[in-house]
Amino acid sequence: MKWVNLMTNRVRRTMPLLPISIVMQLTELTARQIRYYEEHDLISPARTEGNKRMFSLNDVDTLLEIKDYLDQGLNIAGIKKIYDLRETPENEKAEPKNLSDAELRRLLHEELKHQARPLERGGFRQSDLSRFFN
Amino acid sequence: MKWVNLMTNRVRRTMPLLPISIVMQLTELTARQIRYYEEHDLISPARTEGNKRMFSLNDVDTLLEIKDYLDQGLNIAGIKKIYDLRETPENEKAEPKNLSDAELRRLLHEELKHQARPLERGGFRQSDLSRFFN
DNA sequence: AAATGAATGTTATGTTTTCTGACATAAAAA
DNA sequence: TTTTTATGTCAGAAAACATAACATTCATTT
Numbered sequence: 001m002k003w004v005n006l007m008t009n010r011v012r013r014t015m016p017l018l019p020i021s022i023v024m025q026l027t028e029l030t031a032r033q034i035r036y037y038e039e040h041d042l043i044s045p046a047r048t049e050g051n052k053r054m055f056s057l058n059d060v061d062t063l064l065e066i067k068d069y070l071d072q073g074l075n076i077a078g079i080k081k082i083y084d085l086r087e088t089p090e091n092e093k094a095e096p097k098n099l100s101d102a103e104l105r106r107l108l109h110e111e112l113k114h115q116a117r118p119l120e121r122g123g124f125r126q127s128d129l130s131r132f133f134n
Numbered sequence: 135m136k137w138v139n140l141m142t143n144r145v146r147r148t149m150p151l152l153p154i155s156i157v158m159q160l161t162e163l164t165a166r167q168i169r170y171y172e173e174h175d176l177i178s179p180a181r182t183e184g185n186k187r188m189f190s191l192n193d194v195d196t197l198l199e200i201k202d203y204l205d206q207g208l209n210i211a212g213i214k215k216i217y218d219l220r221e222t223p224e225n226e227k228a229e230p231k232n233l234s235d236a237e238l239r240r241l242l243h244e245e246l247k248h249q250a251r252p253l254e255r256g257g258f259r260q261s262d263l264s265r266f267f268n
Numbered sequence: 269a270a271a272t273g274a275a276t277g278t279t280a281t282g283t284t285t286t287c288t289g290a291c292a293t294a295a296a297a298a
Numbered sequence: 299t300t301t302t303t304a305t306g307t308c309a310g311a312a313a314a315c316a317t318a319a320c321a322t323t324c325a326t327t328t
Binding site: 153164166170182183184185186204209210211 | 303306307
Binding site: 030032033036048049050051052070075076077 | 284
């Protein structure tokens, strides 16, 4: 019974546990979309010996983020830029940070300039996840 | 980012998420063993439309329990009895409980009578799960 | 208006994974 | 000794997933 708590509370979010079919359900993305995002280095799911993708909970979170960013009108390049900035090690952050932040602001501004945020987006919303919980 | 916490902390433990290959890794059981335990109604993993087994974290926990019970010298029948008693609704517990508990005690006593508990069992131990965490 | 590019859909074909069922086996129980 | 239990192993079929190519939609650019 101890295992229960261990598994649900402490299991590493980076453990590759989920096949693509489950991730599709959890994120409401198509396999095509998920593979496309991987192709553009937004995610890097693990692979089995037989080359099948296995996703971690972190991967699922990232995919939900990507979906949200896309709904907000960002494109893949913009999302990737954000992730690249995020993954920049702390020591390197000090100097190039301001530069990159300015760049990011410009980029986001550019993105949103001519795009009215579609409020009627049929996309994902927090409450949509409710069917996975109780 | 909110999703992260939702996914890791609140995701239903009964959600069928894991394919058998992953469960094999998590439990160090063979597919044969897992299917055998299902055949004897110790677990009831969900099925995909295509009839593939999909396991919940609860299923994993149960399998780890089963492994532990087996290591302790119980047999499948004994483990099943324990689970049947557990799953007995509360209202029905009052009367038959004592009877069944007595039966259980007798059963366990029977089981262990001629079996020296193998302390050197090469089996599962809590620390064995450590490689899944950090 | 036409061409381009980004994001996704669709289809084809091959490989991996999982399924059930049958038979084999070692150890324990009867 | 014979039976039963728990598990191993193998075969054949089906599901799930892989990559790759081509199609489509829509926004941007020329």
